[in-house]
Amino acid sequence: MAPKKPLCLPSLLLPLLTLLLPQADTRSFVVDRDHNRFLLDGAPFRYVSGSLHYFRVPRVLWADRLFKMRMSGLNVVQFYVPWNYHEPEPGVYNFNGSRDLFAFLQEATLANLLVILRPGPYICAEWEMGGLPAWLLRKPKIHLRTSDPDFLAAVDSWFKVLLPRIYPWLYHNGGNIISIQVENEYGSYRACDVSYMRHLAGLFRSLLGDKILLFTTDGPEGLKCGSLQGLYTTVDFGPADNMTKIFGLLRKYEPRGPLVNSEYYTGWLDYWGQNHSTRSIPAVTKGLEKMLKLGASVNMYMFHGGTNFGYWNGADEKGRFLPITTSYDYDAPISEAGDPTPKLFAIRNVISKFQEVPLGPLPTPSPKMTLGPLTLHLDGNLLDFLDFLCPQGPIHSVLPMTFEAVNQVHGYMLYRTYLTDTVSEPTQLWVPNNGVHDRAYVMVDGVFQGVLERNMKHNLFLMGKIGATLDVLLENMGRLSFGSNSSDFKGLLQPPILGQTVLTQWLMFPLKVDNLVKEWFPIQPLKSSHPQTPSGPTFYSTTFPILNSGGDTFLFLPGWTKGQVWINGFNLGRYWTKRGPQQTLYVPRPLLFPRGAHNRITLLELENVPPQPQIQFLDRPILNSTKHRTYIYSLSSASEPMELSGH
Numbered sequence: 001m002a003p004k005k006p007l008c009l010p011s012l013l014l015p016l017l018t019l020l021l022p023q024a025d026t027r028s029f030v031v032d033r034d035h036n037r038f039l040l041d042g043a044p045f046r047y048v049s050g051s052l053h054y055f056r057v058p059r060v061l062w063a064d065r066l067f068k069m070r071m072s073g074l075n076v077v078q079f080y081v082p083w084n085y086h087e088p089e090p091g092v093y094n095f096n097g098s099r100d101l102f103a104f105l106q107e108a109t110l111a112n113l114l115v116i117l118r119p120g121p122y123i124c125a126e127w128e129m130g131g132l133p134a135w136l137l138r139k140p141k142i143h144l145r146t147s148d149p150d151f152l153a154a155v156d157s158w159f160k161v162l163l164p165r166i167y168p169w170l171y172h173n174g175g176n177i178i179s180i181q182v183e184n185e186y187g188s189y190r191a192c193d194v195s196y197m198r199h200l201a202g203l204f205r206s207l208l209g210d211k212i213l214l215f216t217t218d219g220p221e222g223l224k225c226g227s228l229q230g231l232y233t234t235v236d237f238g239p240a241d242n243m244t245k246i247f248g249l250l251r252k253y254e255p256r257g258p259l260v261n262s263e264y265y266t267g268w269l270d271y272w273g274q275n276h277s278t279r280s281i282p283a284v285t286k287g288l289e290k291m292l293k294l295g296a297s298v299n300m301y302m303f304h305g306g307t308n309f310g311y312w313n314g315a316d317e318k319g320r321f322l323p324i325t326t327s328y329d330y331d332a333p334i335s336e337a338g339d340p341t342p343k344l345f346a347i348r349n350v351i352s353k354f355q356e357v358p359l360g361p362l363p364t365p366s367p368k369m370t371l372g373p374l375t376l377h378l379d380g381n382l383l384d385f386l387d388f389l390c391p392q393g394p395i396h397s398v399l400p401m402t403f404e405a406v407n408q409v410h411g412y413m414l415y416r417t418y419l420t421d422t423v424s425e426p427t428q429l430w431v432p433n434n435g436v437h438d439r440a441y442v443m444v445d446g447v448f449q450g451v452l453e454r455n456m457k458h459n460l461f462l463m464g465k466i467g468a469t470l471d472v473l474l475e476n477m478g479r480l481s482f483g484s485n486s487s488d489f490k491g492l493l494q495p496p497i498l499g500q501t502v503l504t505q506w507l508m509f510p511l512k513v514d515n516l517v518k519e520w521f522p523i524q525p526l527k528s529s530h531p532q533t534p535s536g537p538t539f540y541s542t543t544f545p546i547l548n549s550g551g552d553t554f555l556f557l558p559g560w561t562k563g564q565v566w567i568n569g570f571n572l573g574r575y576w577t578k579r580g581p582q583q584t585l586y587v588p589r590p591l592l593f594p595r596g597a598h599n600r601i602t603l604l605e606l607e608n609v610p611p612q613p614q615i616q617f618l619d620r621p622i623l624n625s626t627k628h629r630t631y632i633y634s635l636s637s638a639s640e641p642m643e644l645s646g647h
C-alpha cells in the first residue's frame, strides 16, 4: 500500500505536527550542481547503497535481508523491476506474493532504507531475456530496445500500468523512492537509438512528474549512446577498473554534480561450466574507500544476490552461449543463504569512516540443517506423462515451430516425428545453423540416444525402424540477457537432418511440467510402454520429514547429471552436477514443512541417474567445484567428504 495520508488528528495537534514533520511538499531529493552533491530535504546527502533483487528472494525473507543491509551501514537499497516477472502474458499482471513489488517497497521503508528503482524496460541482471517478456517475440521481426512501434506499444502499455502505481512511492510524494533509472546500460547495445531513449524519458516524465530524479547508468564505453540530455548520467565499474579515468570520462557528461557509481561490483556472476567468480575483500574495500573519499555516491552490485529459482536465469553470449547458474550468490557481502560474510564486515568498517552505521550486532548466520542421504524412487519416464504434460494435445506443423510461436515461455517442449525409412546403420542426426536452442535430449521409441547442445554438441548417431518414434525434448536454458543484438528464440530453429533426409511433419508438445509436479504427482504413469531401465528424461521423487526445527539447507545431488528440482511444488531451479561449478542448490527453510509433516522432493533428470538414486542435504553450499567430482558427505560436517567418482 502506498504511504498513508497523514492521520486526521485533533485540530490543536495538527499545526504542531506539521511544524515537526517534513511534509510531502517539503520533501525533496535533488542534485546540487554548485557543490557536486545530492540534497535530501535541503541537506547534503550521499548514498551508500546496495543491490538486492526481490525477485531472487522469497517474500518471507525480504525483511531479514533488508535489515542486514541497513545494519551494514547502507542508507539506500537499489533494485530492478523485471517486466516479465509482472506481465506473464500481454495485459495479464501479477503483483502478488513474491511478486508484490509494493510490499517490498514497504519492507524497505520499515528497514529505514531509501530506494533507487530501476524499472527498465530492459534490466539485464542475468535475468531471463534481461527482464523483457518472451511474448514480445511472438512478433518475430520485432526490434527489441528500439523505437520499433510494436516494441514501444508494449513498453507504453506496461509502464502505464506500473508507473502510476510507483508515483505515490516517490520521495517527494511521501514515499521512499529517491531516483529512477531509465533503461539499463543502453550504450552497450548496438542499436544506439536515441529516439527510443527520448521516448522513454518522455514517458517517465509524463507518468512520474518533473520532480523525480531520472538517471542513466553505463559502463565507460557506453556513455556516448547511453546518456541523454535531461537524465542524470552515472557509470558502473568494479574494483579492478581505473576509477580516476572513468570518473574523468563521466565528468565530460556531468561536469558538475555528485559522482555516482551505480554498480560497484562486489563479486561477479557464474556461468554453468565456468569457474566460480569471486572478488577479493581488499580489492572491493580499497575501491569503495577511494570512492567515498571522493564524495561519490555508490551502489554496490550485488549486496545480496539470492537465487535464480525456476527457469529465471538469463545467459550471455561470449564466443558461445553461456547460461547463468541457479545460484546468484555473486560472492556478495550477504551470501545466497542470507548470511553476513567477512566481506560485509569489511565494507561496514569502511562505511563507518564516512557516516553513521547503526549500532548493534548483525544477526549471526541462520541455522543450517543436514539430512539424508535419501533414496529417490522412479516415478516414470517423462514420455509416460505426455497426456498430463500436454493436456491440450500437440500442435502439428511440417517444420518445427519455436517455443515463442506456440506461446511456450519457459522450460521444455517435446518435438515428435516418425521415421519414414528404416535406418539400419548408425546415422548422423544434426540441426543446421546451430539450431538447437538450447539443449536437446533425443529418444527413439523411448530409448535415450544422447544430447545435442547449442554451440557445444552438434550431432549424434542413431538407428531405427521405419515408423519408429523420434522424440526430441528441447530445453530452454534461459534467454540471453546481455550481449545479444538479436532475439534469442528457443526450440528447434531448423528442421533436423537424419543422414541426407530433412525431417518434416512434426508434432510439438509444449510441456507444463510444473503443473504435473504440483498437481498430479505422486501418480503412476498411465502406461509404461517404455523399457523399465530408466533412460533419458525421467522423474524421481521421495518424501521426507524434518526431525527438528530444521534450518536452511543445500541440496546436493552426487552422481546425478542435469535437471530440474521441485520441493513441495516450488521450482527450486536447475542443477547440472556434471558440469558445475555449482554442486548444491540453496533450500530456504521456509520452503519446508515443519517437523513431522512430509516434504516432497521431485527431480526431472534429463540424462543419466547415478547407480544409487540418492540425494543429500548439506549444511554448506558447494559453488566452486572446478574438478566436477562427486562426493558423499558423511553426516558429521567435520569429516572430509569421501570421493565417489570423477567426471
Ligand SMILES: CCCCNC(=S)N1C[C@H](O)[C@@H](O)[C@@H](O)[C@H]1CO
Pocket (backbone or CB within 6 Å): 123, 124, 125, 126, 184, 185, 236, 263, 268, 269, 316, 482
Ligand atoms: C558478462 C557481463 C554481462 C553484462 N552485465 C554487466 S556488465 N552488468 C551490468 C548490468 O547493468 C547488470 O544488470 C549486470 O548484468 C552486471 C553484471 O552482473
